[in-house]
Amino acid sequence: MTTSQRPADTSTGAPAGTSAGAPPAAAATRRALPRALVVLVGAASVVVVVAGIQAVAWLIGPAFMALIIVIAVAPVQGWLRGKGWPGWATTLVVVLLVYGLLLLLAFGLILSVAQLATELPQYASKADGLVSGVTNELARFGVGPDQLAAAKGSLNLGKLAGILGALLSSVAGLASNLVFLLALLLFLALESGGAGDRLAAVGRDRPQVTDAITGFARGTRQYLLVTTVFGLIVAVLDWAALLIMGIPLAVTWGLLSFITNYIPNIGFIIGVIPPALLALLTGGWSLAIAVVVVYCVLNFVVQSIIQPRFIGDAVGLSVTVTFVALVFWAWLLGPLGAILAIPLTLLCKALLVDVDPSARWAGVWLRDTPMEPEEAAAAKAARKAARKGHRRADRNGDTVTSTDG
Numbered sequence: 001m002t003t004s005q006r007p008a009d010t011s012t013g014a015p016a017g018t019s020a021g022a023p024p025a026a027a028a029t030r031r032a033l034p035r036a037l038v039v040l041v042g043a044a045s046v047v048v049v050v051a052g053i054q055a056v057a058w059l060i061g062p063a064f065m066a067l068i069i070v071i072a073v074a075p076v077q078g079w080l081r082g083k084g085w086p087g088w089a090t091t092l093v094v095v096l097l098v099y100g101l102l103l104l105l106a107f108g109l110i111l112s113v114a115q116l117a118t119e120l121p122q123y124a125s126k127a128d129g130l131v132s133g134v135t136n137e138l139a140r141f142g143v144g145p146d147q148l149a150a151a152k153g154s155l156n157l158g159k160l161a162g163i164l165g166a167l168l169s170s171v172a173g174l175a176s177n178l179v180f181l182l183a184l185l186l187f188l189a190l191e192s193g194g195a196g197d198r199l200a201a202v203g204r205d206r207p208q209v210t211d212a213i214t215g216f217a218r219g220t221r222q223y224l225l226v227t228t229v230f231g232l233i234v235a236v237l238d239w240a241a242l243l244i245m246g247i248p249l250a251v252t253w254g255l256l257s258f259i260t261n262y263i264p265n266i267g268f269i270i271g272v273i274p275p276a277l278l279a280l281l282t283g284g285w286s287l288a289i290a291v292v293v294v295y296c297v298l299n300f301v302v303q304s305i306i307q308p309r310f311i312g313d314a315v316g317l318s319v320t321v322t323f324v325a326l327v328f329w330a331w332l333l334g335p336l337g338a339i340l341a342i343p344l345t346l347l348c349k350a351l352l353v354d355v356d357p358s359a360r361w362a363g364v365w366l367r368d369t370p371m372e373p374e375e376a377a378a379a380k381a382a383r384k385a386a387r388k389g390h391r392r393a394d395r396n397g398d399t400v401t402s403t404d405g
Contacts, residue, residue: 231261
């Protein structure tokens with residue numbers, strides 16, 4: 001009786017089924033671990049990492065925001081160096097630009113909160129009358145008195161004004177975080193000039209890592225540029241519409257529209273609620289409905305029709321992945337996580353999927369198209385060229401027809 005033997009790999013001499021160059025003990029260990037155990041250990045590791053991130057969210061959120069700001073203004077430094085500016089001058093310009101943008105945004109937020117806290121108490125009586133009318137209508141439909149009292153207490157505008165006042169008074173408590181953010185921005189801006197050399201050094205041994213990080217930075221800059229431009233457009237349009245309709249604090253709501261434009265999917269809903277409520281207090285239901293309709297028209301046209309055409313190539317994430325990422329990062333890092341949801345997701349995709357060729361299959365489920373970004377860009381260019389060719393052929397056909405005629 002003969003004993004069957006497994007054929008040997010002629011190239012390496014290793015038994016079939018083992019990877020070339022891998023120690024036999026490691027191959028045996030990989031075969032010994034059940035796939036279910038590997039999945040459970042991986043899931044437990046993810047839970048531990050997520051819990052750790054949530055515990056230090058106060059550090060990760062501002063640090064990543066500083067990184068994104070430096071990435072956004074990095075092309076300015078490269079452009080100045082191309083013009084022959086010395087290194088210290090380009091770094092100084094980047095630092096001043098970063099600090100100026102951050103301080104301008106912080107000043108606008110503080111001023112808006114102060115104006116809102118001053119304005120709201122003037123509408124307290126109107127809010128009480130509106131709440132009383134709503135509770136009376138609810139009583140007609142059989143709602144109990146205890147439930148009505150609880151609802152009336154929770155809809156007190158004075159409580160909202162008190163919350164805003166407490167928020168404004170606690171701005172001084174954020175000084176330590178602001179100092180940390182400014183210091184981190186300074187260090188990142190000083191070291192951003194050598195980022196290209198560091199990536200080149202990494203690329204000699206790990207070119208896929210360099211490609212992934214470069215793609216993340218390029219996609220993030222394009223996303224921020226498009227989102228900022230369209231956010232300014234939406235903010236100006238909303239401010240003009242609210243000013244025409246006579247809604248108080250139109251500048252504040254315009255600034256809110258600009259900020260919420262960075263929140264995917266639900267940013268428009270967050271931005272329309274405060275001006276609609278204020279319109280309800282000042283002009284009644286008809287004015288509130290008018291504000292909602294105007295916001296829907298302006299924001300739907302700009303954010304849902306025009307903006308995705310420009311931002312799709314930069315993000316490359318499906319709508320479902322974007323929404324899930326928004327919910328996840330908002331839960332993990334708070335409001336700052338909602339604003340930075342897209343860049344955070346792009347960074348995770350770059351570090352976990354793009355750097356590992358064996359994990360490229362996961363990118364198919366994350367992208368808005370099954371094709372690779374290069375293939376999608378080539379297909380898009382081919383469609384544009386085909387359309388231009390058809391238009392050129394149509395024009396030539398019209399010319400020939402007119403000449404024959």
